[in-house]
Amino acid sequence: MVEIDPWSSTTYKNYARLRDEFGIQEFTRDLWNDLPNPHKLLRRNVVFGHRDFRRIKRAIEKKQPWALLTGLMPSGRMHLGHKMVIEEVIYYQSIGAEIFIAVADIEAFATRGYTLKEAEKLAKEEYIANYISLGLKPDSCQIYFQSKREEVKDLACLLGKKVNWSQMVATYGFSSSTNMIHIFSPLIQTGDILHVQLEKYGGVRPTLVPVGVDQDPHLRLCRDIVQAHRLFNVILTRERRIGIMGLSITCHSFLSTSYFTFTKCLCPSSSF
Amino acid sequence: MVEIDPWSSTTYKNYARLRDEFGIQEFTRDLWNDLPNPHKLLRRNVVFGHRDFRRIKRAIEKKQPWALLTGLMPSGRMHLGHKMVIEEVIYYQSIGAEIFIAVADIEAFATRGYTLKEAEKLAKEEYIANYISLGLKPDSCQIYFQSKREEVKDLACLLGKKVNWSQMVATYGFSSSTNMIHIFSPLIQTGDILHVQLEKYGGVRPTLVPVGVDQDPHLRLCRDIVQAHRLFNVILTRERRIGIMGLSITCHSFLSTSYFTFTKCLCPSSSF
Secondary structure (H helix, E strand, O other): OOOOOOOOOOOOOOHHHHHHHHOOEEOOHHHHOOOOOOOHHHHOOOEEEEEOHHHHHHHHHOOOOOEEEEEEOOOOOOOHHHHHHHHHHHHHHHOOOEEEEEEOHHHHHHHHOOOHHHHHHHHHHHHHHHHHHHOOOHHHEEEEEHHHOHHHHHHHHHHHHHOEHHHHHHHHOOOOOOEHHHHHHHHHHHHHHHHOOOHHHOOOOOEEEEEEHHHHHHHHHHHHHHHHOOOOOOOEOOOOOEOOOOEEEEEEOOHHHOHHHHHHHHOOOOOO | OOOOOOOOOOOOOOHHHHHHHHOOEEOOHHHHOOOOOOOHHHHOOOEEEEEOHHHHHHHHHOOOOOEEEEEEOOOOOOOHHHHHHHHHHHHHHHOOOEEEEEEOHHHHHHHHOOOHHHHHHHHHHHHHHHHHHHOOOHHHEEEEEHHHOHHHHHHHHHHHHHOEHHHHHHHHOOOOOOEHHHHHHHHHHHHHHHHOOOHHHOOOOOEEEEEEHHHHHHHHHHHHHHHHOOOOOOOEOOOOOEOOOOEEEEEEOOHHHHHHHHHHHHOOOOOO
């Protein structure tokens, strides 16, 4: 059995098997070939899997609005893995995505022992400054702190009604000694992902969440919750109430197991 | 073994045994005798137990500020049990307590299936209107909705770090099928109780929470959390950081088992 734990530093060796066991689909050439100037991370198969990326592709082709949400947990120094994600984000920003970056300060507090103030300082000085210097355009991008965006916490509370303890144990392997905010933090992430479709933040539209494969459990939980609340794939419900669209996800491999591919990316003369 | 479940409608017959098994202290005459015009609910032993009420008594005697927090869960009609609590609250308001009333709309959503809008309507029309007509002075009282007071949710998140799943199971008997917001709602109540001591809401001062004995598990959890965060009984810590004071609690018996006493209360000619 393959185990995926979002809070460990496990390396994954067999991505094809991960795809098969967790229902991640292969990120095939037809998905990226027609995008404007497809990014090297797509061309070189570092982005190796997806769920429902076709929805995003369609929005790009039809020039319809779509959003991208990614997160950063401020703990320790920024590394090449973060760089890889932000390069992907910057590419999508250049082809029309509205970008949301969640600073997971509550999760850093819950699982890494940082205070919210320490997390804020680290996020600004270590991560966000680097993201901008790498090319992220801050003006057309919302960078926010989990602890300060109330809609995120509200959604976490409301959506938590359709998830029970056994589902959390099955997804994350929580035990009796897991603390309550660690237990609750995946729901806050669900709030992060879904709040971008609230009217205040741009309304219902396809939303892409590019992640390392270790984060896949969060996305599966989130998609399950969307489905449990009958929000899946619904734009206008029978009662003419606006719902939340299903999520699209891309998974990239890890630096540790795709280092060679990644170093090629760093070399400007490589042309694939 | 006696079991106390805050979400059931169990009746409790042996209050002395409850006191012994859960460490609730007897609400003896010396605690209320010197208060200004002691209320009939105190005199007649309907308020039968307490934890740390002496702290409140001292604040009243020294004319120091103190707060009272109570809550209402908007579900169904207001009944005589609610009336009993609010009479106690009105009495304490008349002798100087700053009153906070939490409308537990998140809990009503999580455990009773009301939407937040339904809960709001019910709270205003059924409960708060009656409270005011019974004599609560709304001008010197804060009535708020859990879902709208951000400090409450923030405290719930922060304090949840020192509580683990096994403690929640031991306190509430949660099982695999309990939903996540039900699991989290006691922490939101902890946020309710403790936020009144934040600087914005009046700062550190003795806080009384008058409850029916069925709510005692929430208070025990809350006091445990205060202790785990080393906030117990601390006004100014060594680092000159202001902490949160321990809580005081009074427990009253239930209408179902103290009906006679209570009907006596309703009769103006009774004089104890």
